[in-house]
Amino acid sequence: MRKAFTTLALAGVAMLAMATPALAHNVLISTDPGKDASLEAGPARITLTFDAPVQGGDINQVAVVGPGNTQWAEGSVEVNSNVVTAPLRPLGPAGVYTVGYRILSADGHAVTGEYKFTLTRAGTGTPASATAATGASRQGDSGGVPVWVWIAGAVVLLVIGLTVALRTGGGKAK
Template sequence: MRKALLALAITGVALLGTATPALAHNVLISSDPADSASLATGPAKVTLTFDQYVQDADVNQIAVTGPDGNQWAEGPVTVENNVISAPLRPLGPAGKYTVGYRILSADGHPVSGEIPFTLTKAGTGTPAKVDAAKASGAPAADASATSSPSGSTGIPIWVWIAGAVVLLAIGLTVALRTGREPSQEKTKQ
């Protein structure tokens, strides 16, 4: 019986150890402009830094929506290890701007969020054209609303569940086979 419990405990530890990577989504640790910052002049680009590397994929997006609802991010999104950035057009009206982002996490799942900042003095820039924003794949201002597991290019959850079931079956098989004592088998013969 002790061998069976030991095998079951080892199987449980193995299951927990393999499930950990599925829970390791990237976390935003800093941004430029900073969260809720007040700026007199608009930045030339948006830079987001995460706790883990970001997969360099075509699905990574950054959008900057102004107080007038127009898009201000323009150009390709670049990824360097755990830092993602996108150039901005010179900003226009004063007010609240929202940086919306959606990135492909190190574990293959999408991570999205928003960072607000305020432009205190109006700039002279003009917004990006709607067609240009759509062509660059810019997310809507509410990037978190577009997050869905079906759009993920990561490992589906059923793979983790199937792996857990297989490991559990192996553990139980080993426990049952090693749990028999030789003296019991000799008395049955």
């Protein structure tokens, strides 16, 4: 019986050792320009503020698509703790502009999203060439290990521990 308890205790310790803290993906808490804002002049940059620091790296992307599916983001994205900034070309035609983003969350997962704002007066800018546009609009998830893998691992360890305990605990104590 003592062997069974020892085996179960070891299996429990192994499961706890594999456990990782629950981490939540970053959440967008504010934007500049704001969601659904109407602007008379185009902004010089897009600023996205998240609830937790954003990891640096090339995965952080911002794309701005205007009327006629034209690209307006220009240059590389800058990350400063929880604030992501992307420079823009001077905007052109009046209309709805969609800001798409993809950032590397504090927990290592990619977070994507989009919002819109409207330019009410046409600007004088010209769009970026198609090859200069970044892929922030490509939505997907990468990085990190899915939760189900950890759960499956814990179940396997528990089954192994119980099997060993039952097989070794069958003898009579002397």
